[in-house]
Amino acid sequence: MKLSDLGPAPGFEAADVEGKPVRLADYRGKSVVLVLMRGFS
Amino acid sequence: MREDHGKFTSKGAVVLATGPDGPDEFRAMWARGKFPFRGIPDPDHRIAKLYEQRWRLLGLGRQPSVVVIDREGRIRSRHDGSQMWDLPSNGDVLDLVAAIST
Numbered sequence: 001m002k003l004s005d006l007g008p009a010p011g012f013e014a015a016d017v018e019g020k021p022v023r024l025a026d027y028r029g030k031s032v033v034l035v036l037m038r039g040f041s
Numbered sequence: 042m043r044e045d046h047g048k049f050t051s052k053g054a055v056v057l058a059t060g061p062d063g064p065d066e067f068r069a070m071w072a073r074g075k076f077p078f079r080g081i082p083d084p085d086h087r088i089a090k091l092y093e094q095r096w097r098l099l100g101l102g103r104q105p106s107v108v109v110i111d112r113e114g115r116i117r118s119r120h121d122g123s124q125m126w127d128l129p130s131n132g133d134v135l136d137l138v139a140a141i142s143t
Contacts (some may be wrong), residue, residue, distance in 0.1 A: 001109070001129050001137055006116035009108070010091035014059075017067040017080035022057070024114070030055050031138050032110040035042065036094045037060035038103045038125060040070050 009034075045131040046077045054138045059083045061103055095121055107134060111141045 009032075013023045024032065042049075042056055049056050056078035062070070063084040071080050083089055095104040105125050109118040118137050122128045 001107070001118045001120050001133055003118055003137060003140055006119060009110040009114050009116045011114075012088050012091055014081050014083065014088065015064070017064070017071045017082065019064070022079060022081055024057075024110075027055050027110075028114055029112050030053055031112055031142055033042075033049060033054055033056045033134055033138065034092070034108040034110060035056065035058040035128075036089060036092060036103065036106040036108065037058055038097075038105045039061045040066055041062075 042078065042131060043074065043076050045135065048131070048135055049138065052135065052138050052142055054142070055079075057081060059088050061086065061089065097123070109134065109137050109141070117141050 011024050016022045058078060059081040061083060064082045067080045067082045089103060092108060094106055097104055104121060104123055105128055106121045107128050108116055111117045120129050
């Protein structure tokens with residue numbers, strides 16, 4: 001992986017696995033590793 | 042990612058994992074795997090579309106990606122794989138996290 005600047009990360013708001021709200025904006029000030037998985041099956 | 046989660050948090054990073062499965066499937070998987078990071082069901086593909094996650098040929102599901110976002114909310118690196126096993130190693134991702142955290 002190379003370090004670059006690919007622009008602003010699209011914000012999102014969703015519910016997590018426990019049903020709790022999660023917003024990307026809540027993590028401003030922290031680094032975020034977002035894993036986009038292919039699915040469990 | 043599960044095994045090295047503490048290394049990510051020690052660098053001030055948050056791991057979020059999203060996928061196309063629904064809440065029930067996510068709950069079951071998270072209960073089985075005891076994943077220490079947040080899982081985000083995305084069955085309507087909203088997050089996948091926002092991040093332009095690629096689809097496999099013939100519509101056979103999504104291709105996995107890792108996106109590293111810095112503290113200002115900018116994407117600083119991205120890797121698109123064809124399978125989960127060809128995603129970058131935790132060590133490579135940790136190096137990036139360390140580089141953008143200084």
